[in-house]
Amino acid sequence: MFKPEDFEITLECKLRQRVMFDEIDQCTDIDALKENLKEVTSLFMRYQHLLHSVLAKEVEKSVDDFLKEAKGL
Numbered sequence: 001m002f003k004p005e006d007f008e009i010t011l012e013c014k015l016r017q018r019v020m021f022d023e024i025d026q027c028t029d030i031d032a033l034k035e036n037l038k039e040v041t042s043l044f045m046r047y048q049h050l051l052h053s054v055l056a057k058e059v060e061k062s063v064d065d066f067l068k069e070a071k072g073l
Contacts, residue, residue, distance in 0.1 A: 009017070027033055 024033070
């Protein structure tokens with residue numbers, strides 16, 4: 001389903017990631033880091049849920065298409 005290159009981020013994304021990592025490394029406000037970690041975790045979980053929903057719908061559609069095609073044969 002996935003190809004190895006699907007897991008590679010673009011150079012532009014790598015640059016943005018590097019800038020964010022540098023900002024995190026320079027941050028000394030523990031409460032701000034905690035709050036941002038909570039926000040990132042929530043966002044990650046939301047994306048994970050959305051991906052799961054999309055994949056489930058695609059599998060269901062593929063099965064339905066397969067069954068319709070099988071009935072037509």
